[in-house]
Amino acid sequence: MESRLEILPDHVQVSCTGQFDGAEAGAERLRMAFLVGPENFFTKTFEDTATNRGLAVRSTTSLAEARAFLGLKDS
Numbered sequence: 001m002e003s004r005l006e007i008l009p010d011h012v013q014v015s016c017t018g019q020f021d022g023a024e025a026g027a028e029r030l031r032m033a034f035l036v037g038p039e040n041f042f043t044k045t046f047e048d049t050a051t052n053r054g055l056a057v058r059s060t061t062s063l064a065e066a067r068a069f070l071g072l073k074d075s
Contacts, residue, residue, distance in 0.1 A: 001016055001018045002018050004016075004017075032055070033069050034046070034058070035061070036059060038061045041061050
């Protein structure tokens with residue numbers, strides 16, 4: 001799988017292409033955390049919808065919460 005990160009004036013865009021083999025990548029499910037500035041954090045609609053469809057997604061204003069959700073050590 002290839003990924004491309006593009007930083008734009010008003011948002012960051014991440015594009016992933018190619019094959020993704022969950023068994024090859026490891027037994028863990030893909031998890032995503034979206035870190036949002038407090039001034040732009042209005043609702044958890046995306047998180048709720050994604051979670052209802054079986055995706056492991058967290059949206060938060062806290063870097064510590066995002067890192068904990070992803071299973072990363074504190075920085």
